[in-house]
Amino acid sequence: MTPLFSSNCRTALFFLSHRATYRDRLVSHSEIFFSPDCQTQLNPGQLLCVQTRPEPTDIRAYFDPLSQWQPDLIVIKADATQRGWALNLRSQSVPKILIVGDTHHLNRPIQSLLNYVEQESFDVIISEHDRHHLHYFAEAGHPRSIWLPGFAANPHRRQPQNSYQHPLVFIGSAGQFHPYRRYLLEQIKKQGFPLFHTQAPQSQAADLNNQSLISLNISLNGDLNLRVFEVLAAGGFLLTDRLTPESGLSMLFEEGKHLVTFDGEVDLYEKLNYYLRHPQEAQAIARAGYDHYWNNYSPELHLQRLFDYLNTGKIEHNYCAAADRRVQV
Numbered sequence: 001m002t003p004l005f006s007s008n009c010r011t012a013l014f015f016l017s018h019r020a021t022y023r024d025r026l027v028s029h030s031e032i033f034f035s036p037d038c039q040t041q042l043n044p045g046q047l048l049c050v051q052t053r054p055e056p057t058d059i060r061a062y063f064d065p066l067s068q069w070q071p072d073l074i075v076i077k078a079d080a081t082q083r084g085w086a087l088n089l090r091s092q093s094v095p096k097i098l099i100v101g102d103t104h105h106l107n108r109p110i111q112s113l114l115n116y117v118e119q120e121s122f123d124v125i126i127s128e129h130d131r132h133h134l135h136y137f138a139e140a141g142h143p144r145s146i147w148l149p150g151f152a153a154n155p156h157r158r159q160p161q162n163s164y165q166h167p168l169v170f171i172g173s174a175g176q177f178h179p180y181r182r183y184l185l186e187q188i189k190k191q192g193f194p195l196f197h198t199q200a201p202q203s204q205a206a207d208l209n210n211q212s213l214i215s216l217n218i219s220l221n222g223d224l225n226l227r228v229f230e231v232l233a234a235g236g237f238l239l240t241d242r243l244t245p246e247s248g249l250s251m252l253f254e255e256g257k258h259l260v261t262f263d264g265e266v267d268l269y270e271k272l273n274y275y276l277r278h279p280q281e282a283q284a285i286a287r288a289g290y291d292h293y294w295n296n297y298s299p300e301l302h303l304q305r306l307f308d309y310l311n312t313g314k315i316e317h318n319y320c321a322a323a324d325r326r327v328q329v
Helices: 060-066 109-119 131-139 179-190 202-210 226-233 264-277 279-296 299-312
Strands: 010-014 030-035 048-051 073-078 096-100 124-127 145-147 166-171 195-198 212-217 238-241 260-262
Touching (some): 096 131, 124 131, 124 299, 131 145, 166 264, 202 212, 202 226, 212 279, 238 264
Parallel strands (some): 073 096, 124 145, 238 260
16 A cells, blocks of 8 residues: 655645755655745746745645645744744644744743644644753643654765864854853864864855864754754764753764763863874764764655654654653653
8 A cells, every 4th residue: 555645745845944955855756845035936847935924824825826736744844933834724634744943042932832833733743953842742732742853954975084174173153142152162262272163055064074073063052953963964073062861862873982972161172182182083983973874864764754653653762752751641
């Protein structure tokens, strides 16, 4: 019997940011990308996009003009900004999936998303980066809440290298919303470490991670952020801050084998010194992390996990909200 949900199903994707931020195919071979940050593009043979209103809007305002195309599946990624929120989802008889956006910052992020879930009708809730908050959704009466770390990531694959151009790199922002990150980066430079800090498009960032001995990551508020997956996918050696067990980082990767974590400022300096002096160890960890990521957590594998869950209701226990011992349902 042919599965009901597969890469052939017609999918409506309501996301934030530009279409080019994401993979060419996020869910299916027949998908339309809706976002307030894209330009409408409905020419056959190209990535199909519809620009949405920034304010919350009845989803029928977007589907009614597309009378010749109706989705089999609706996937919405939403955060506390409420930008582009699709409303009146009960008007659609197909399954609806909510990918919970960042719940580790902005104004009342967890409560805002819980309110959205209560207001609308979702069949499955997915957390990508904040597994430690998924229990709130399960306890609020949504047992079909699962964790698919880095589900919407756009990894750029690069083969691990035996040499490097940059000893230490951090790629990303360190502005007003990242005070601790900014502080650590400033202190690293004051300590005399050869830090190269920049911002770059995804493909260029992958090249830099691949060509650096150490790729540094510093989370915002304990989130399992995209940089973890982007660095490993690009064959880089990842040195990141240690997260709580509830974040899921230690469930995915083995400390000292696939990546290395640090606990605070002094530990960070010690590990920077160590791996700068032992580059072959860093490169061996980078190769193991690269293999482990692509063999276990690639977008294709996570997508198959989602389809299996939609078709059978089954998923590996570690990906269930109930795997968090705090869940009381």
